[in-house]
Amino acid sequence: MQYHAITLEQSDGVAVITLNRPERMNSLNTLMRSEIRDAFEKMGTQARVIMLTGAAPAFCAGQDLADGGNAADLDLEAVLRDEYVPMLNAIYDCPVPTIAAVNGAAVGAGANLALACDVVMAAESAYFTQAFTKIALIPDAGGTYYLPRQIGLARAMGAALFADKISAATARDWGMIYETAQDAEFEAHWRKRAAQLAQGPSRTYGLVKEALRASLNNTLEEQLVLEARLQGEAGKTRDFREGVQAFLEKRAPKFEGR
Numbered sequence: 009m010q011y012h013a014i015t016l017e018q019s020d021g022v023a024v025i026t027l028n029r030p031e032r033m034n035s036l037n038t039l040m041r042s043e044i045r046d047a048f049e050k051m052g053t054q055a056r057v058i059m060l061t062g063a064a065p066a067f068c069a070g071q072d073l074a075d076g077g078n079a080a081d082l083d084l085e086a087v088l089r090d091e092y093v094p095m096l097n098a099i100y101d102c103p104v105p106t107i108a109a110v111n112g113a114a115v116g117a118g119a120n121l122a123l124a125c126d127v128v129m130a131a132e133s134a135y136f137t138q139a140f141t142k143i144a145l146i147p148d149a150g151g152t153y154y155l156p157r158q159i160g161l162a163r164a165m166g167a168a169l170f171a172d173k174i175s176a177a178t179a180r181d182w183g184m185i186y187e188t189a190q191d192a193e194f195e196a197h198w199r200k201r202a203a204q205l206a207q208g209p210s211r212t213y214g215l216v217k218e219a220l221r222a223s224l225n226n227t228l229e230e231q232l233v234l235e236a237r238l239q240g241e242a243g244k245t246r247d248f249r250e251g252v253q254a255f256l257e258k259r260a261p262k263f264e265g266r
Contacts, residue, residue: 013040015063016047021056021206021265022199023047026063033069034062036117041091044121048098048106056265057205058102059198060125061109067134070116073143088148092117096150099124103214105205109198110134110176110185117149123158124150126217128185129201130176131194136184137174138167157224158184209247210265 015026025047027034034040044060051058062068073079099106099121108122110130119136122128130136138155140147147155147168155164159182167174179185189197205213215238223231242248247263254261 009043009046011043011047013037014043014047016051018051018055020203022059022202023051023055023057024059024061024202025051026061027068028063029072030063030065032072032074033066033113034118035069035072035075036121037072037075038091041095045095045098048095048102052098052102052104055206056104056208056210057202058104058106059109059202060099060106060122061111061198064111066112066118067108067110067114068118068121069113070118070139084145092149096121096124104210105213105217107198107202107205109194110136111194113137115139116147117151120147120149120151120154123154123184128179129187129189129198130179130185131191132176132188133191134176134188135173136176136179137171139171141169141171155184158182207263208265209245209251209263211245212242212247215242 011028013027013029015028017024017026025044027040027044029035029037029040048058071079105127106125108125108128110122110128112131112134114122114130114134115137116139119138122136138147138151140151146152151168152164155167158164159167163182166172174182174184176185176188180188219231219235219238222234226234246266247261250263251261
């Protein structure tokens with residue numbers, strides 16, 4: 009697929025998907041959702057880590073209310089079911105680590121697009137807003153799933169009802185995102201983080217994702233059984249053997265993702 013609403017670059021195991029409608033604050037339209045889905049599905053088999061960011065000055069302003077005519081006439085259920093769900097599933101099901109680098113405003117569905125990634129980091133000036141109730145809608149794009157799990161029901165309810173701006177620092181302190189960095193250093197920071205994961209044991213990262221996600225619904229006994237099974241799989245990888253050998257030889261391991 010040739011991309012128009014996003015850009016895609018790939019180097020040294022890192023794929024960078026950039027939302028590229030800066031004139032519309034990178035708001036999501038039908039084309040962008042299709043391209044995001046395609047890029048994640050493609051890079052999930054070609055890259056070792058996927059970064060998602062936005063063309064300055066915003067990360068993503070959410071749904072483009074001018075897309076497809078009068079927003080009030082849209083069949084919102086159909087748009088979510090047919091366009092958002094496949095896109096979000098492509099991110100969630102991606103076998104390699106996914107990182108959102110939130111470089112500016114992340115509003116509405118744009119905030120929840122970021123939360124769909126495995127790790128979220130943000131520039132200090134960035135912010136998150138569940139803006140839906142301002143136009144008499146409920147949080148969507150996975151917001152009602154991710155927020156209570158990440159920040160608890162009380163904060164999720166407040167964020168959804170009041171639609172307040174949540175600063176990057178507050179989002180970090182609440183556990184909504186992983187870390188922040190100064191604006192001037194942010195791109196260098198997330199590129200360094202991406203390179204770190206791209207040099208790591210990619211197959212093991214996939215097993216980590218599976219284990220942590222399952223823990224939200226498993227009993228302790230079920231989780232211990234799952235841990236044993238997944239650790240057995242990790243122990244059969246080439247990277248595990250390399251990690252042990254590197255430890256014994258007191259050198260840095262050279263992981264290949266297999």
